[in-house]
Amino acid sequence: MQYEATLLSASGGRIASSSSVFVWTESFASHGLTGESRALFVVGGTGADGALRDARLIAWLREASRRGETIHPIAEGRLLLEAAGIDRAGTTGFFDDDVTWSRFAEGLCSNVPHRIRAALCIVEDDLGPAVARRVAESVTRGHTVPEARVSAQIMESARWLEANIGRAVTMDEAARVAMMSERNFLRRFKSEMGRTPSDHLLQARLDMSRRLLVETSLPVEKIARHCGIGGGGRLAKLFRKHLSTTPTQYRALMGQCGTDPQCWPVQNIVR
Known part of the structure; x- marks a missing residue:
């Protein structure tokens, strides 16, 4: 077998x-x-x-x-x-x-x-x-399978980034949350989380915008500002790059799909 x-x-x-x-x-x-x-x-x-x-x-x-x-x-x-x-x-x-x-x-x-x-x-x-x-x-035989771990400092900084998606943030601020120098923070975050702090922040912003598109009737422009993306044009550009669709199309499709898994669009990871 x-x-x-x-x-x-x-x-x-x-x-x-x-x-x-x-x-x-x-x-x-x-x-x-x-x-x-x-x-x-x-x-x-x-x-x-x-x-x-x-x-x-x-x-x-x-x-x-x-x-x-x-x-x-x-x-x-x-x-x-x-x-x-x-x-x-x-x-x-x-x-x-x-x-x-x-x-x-x-x-x-x-x-x-x-x-x-x-x-x-x-x-x-x-x-x-x-x-x-x-x-x-x-x-x-002769070894133990290692478990991947993320330090408490990096996890705290990741949560801080997610909690502050609605405003402009700097990597220096995030590094201070982790109580590290910015250089060490950027290196540690990428090593432990598998992506840069900027990519993590972008993913959080896209996740929030997707949820607001599906769960609210807010205009795309307002959703973009709420998620710290700037404007509807910028949000549309990010959706086309990472989700292969537009915010308006995504909202319409998810509204039609409901909870039917076969209807959901395939999405590309932020990287």
């Missing part, structure tokens, strides 16, 4: 992890839900707060659960499932960290994160315990 892994994201395309490793992803909106996949891992991390505000993603997860997808949350991924109204009782094969731990509780996987233990359980179910144990031994 061969396993095929597919990485999904809200935007699709190249995504930078918090450890600055780039991976190629498909848009979750373009990924068909058949209920036949072996498992769906919903990860957490620094983008979880923004993901919780993404109505399209929450609806897609709800639909995945309805179609019988086996779902396993990783870290803050559990918050996304809770937002979608998904719990162990209502999800086919919902993995539980305690359960996956008990399956390999003999010391073999004591240094392996829950997500890998969950994957090993799939191997055991499909190919038997002997094969799963050989895979586990190769995973744990």
